[in-house]
Each structure stands twice: as structure tokens, then as C-alpha cells.
Amino acid sequence: MPTGANHGYRRNTMGFNRKDGFYHRAKREGKRSRAAYKLEELHRRYRLFTPSARILELGAAPGGWTEFIAGIVGRRGLVVGLDLLPMAGLPTPPCRLLQADITATDSPERIREIAPHPFDGVVSDMAPNLTGIRTTDEARALEVDRAALALARTVLRPGGFFLIKVFQSPDLAAFKDELCARFDGLTATRPEASRKSSAELYLLARGFQPDAQD
Numbered sequence: 001m002p003t004g005a006n007h008g009y010r011r012n013t014m015g016f017n018r019k020d021g022f023y024h025r026a027k028r029e030g031k032r033s034r035a036a037y038k039l040e041e042l043h044r045r046y047r048l049f050t051p052s053a054r055i056l057e058l059g060a061a062p063g064g065w066t067e068f069i070a071g072i073v074g075r076r077g078l079v080v081g082l083d084l085l086p087m088a089g090l091p092t093p094p095c096r097l098l099q100a101d102i103t104a105t106d107s108p109e110r111i112r113e114i115a116p117h118p119f120d121g122v123v124s125d126m127a128p129n130l131t132g133i134r135t136t137d138e139a140r141a142l143e144v145d146r147a148a149l150a151l152a153r154t155v156l157r158p159g160g161f162f163l164i165k166v167f168q169s170p171d172l173a174a175f176k177d178e179l180c181a182r183f184d185g186l187t188a189t190r191p192e193a194s195r196k197s198s199a200e201l202y203l204l205a206r207g208f209q210p211d212a213q214d
């Protein structure tokens with residue numbers, strides 16, 4: 001996915017500027033994606049990553065977030081970056097890359113093969129390809145969100161965090177309830193670097209509480 005590609009629902013298409021200030025900044029600064037600025041901002045606000053941390057990243061291509069996280073966790077940490085698309089050129093350690101579909105039943109097993117120990121955090125910037133049919137797109141987005149949560153429940157350590165990009169939709173409240181049932185606290189936030197026209201927001205769930213079924 002080239003820098004500046006957009007998988008986000010648009011509030012409107014009038015005035016949508018693919019090549020906004022963050023796009024040009026990403027080009028100038030040699031970033032893999034403008035999305036990196038969103039994560040930088042969220043990290044400044046919430047101190048998500050620490051040296052040596054173990055992070056699972058869902059929807060990682062082309063690697064803007066991966067690069068940022070790797071710079072903080074360092075060689076003693078781990079970033080497993082999963083995406084449908086191939087990625088290359090990221091430092092090993094701490095990066096390990098997995099080309100996979102989050103909704104495939106063998107994804108948890110493939111992640112455990114790479115990283116058998118629990119993760120401190122799971123982050124997801126996934127966005128399915130859009131059809132333009134609102135109800136279909138909302139259902140697809142929620143399908144990957146629920147797959148991400150199901151996966152997070154199997155790989156997070158107790159007390160770990162889960163950050164996920166979501167799109168506003170009528171079913172979002174139910175998804176938030178699912179998060180609240182598993183985590184101590186939930187914060188909904190929108191970085192400045194999100195396009196003004198996008199209906200995306202990020203949910204940060206902290207304090208994972210596994211239950212007997214996890």
C-alpha cells in the first residue's frame with residue numbers, strides 16, 4: 001500500500017485531499033506511511049510502548065507503525081507484524097513478519113509458532129477494502145475488529161493493552177461493550193493526523209482480564 005492510500009470510510013468525498021500535509025511530511029521524512037503519525041501521537045498521549053516490550057501488530061503493511069514500534073521496543077523487544085500483504089526491509093530483531101488473513105482459523109497458531117509467549121500489547125490498524133456499500137463495509141469492518149479482539153484474547157498477557165482502529169457504525173456500541181467486558185478501561189480517541197474526512201477512531205482498551213474461557 002503506497003503512502004497516502006486510504007482504507008477509511010469517508011464522511012464525505014467533497015474536498016477529500018489524499019495528499020494532505022501528513023502525506024507530504026511522510027514523503028519528506030522517508031516514512032513508510034502517513035499512518036505512522038497517528039501512532040506517534042497516540043503514543044505521546046498514552047505511553048503505549050516501552051523498551052523490550054512484545055507487541056503484536058495487525059494490519060501492518062506497509063510498515064509505518066512497525067518501524068515506529070520497533071524503534072521503541074528495540075532489539076530486546078518483539079514486533080510481530082501481520083498483514084494480507086507482504087512486507088520487507090524491517091529490522092530483525094525486533095520485527096517478525098507474517099503474511100496472513102486475521103480471519104483465517106490458523107492465524108493464532110501461526111502467531112504462536114513465531115511467538116509462543118504472551119504479548120504486552122496488540123495494536124490493529126486494519127481496514128478492509130471498501131465496496132462503497134455502506135452496510136457491507138460496516139459489516140466487514142466489524143468482522144475484522146471482532147477477529148482482532150478474539151485473537152488479542154488468546155495472546156495478551158493479563159493487564160496487557162489493545163489498541164484498535166474502528167469506524168463509526170450502528171454496531172460500534174456493541175463492540176465497545178465487548179471490550180469493556182474484557183478490559184479494565186476503555187478510551188475512544190481520534191488523532192489529529194486522522195484525515196478530517198475519515199470516520200475512523202481508535203479504541204484503547206487497557207488492563208486485559210482473561211477469564212476462564214480465555
Ligand SMILES: C[S@@+](CC[C@H](N)C(=O)[O-])C[C@H]1O[C@@H](n2cnc3c(N)ncnc32)[C@H](O)[C@@H]1O
Binds near residue numbers: 064
Ligand atoms: C491502513 S493499512 C495499515 C497501515 C499501517 N498501520 C502503517 O502504518 O503502515 C491497513 C492494512 O490492513 C490490512 N488488512 C485488511 N484486512 C486484513 C485482514 N483480514 N487480515 C490481515 N490484514 C488485513 C490491509 O492489507 C492493509 O495493509
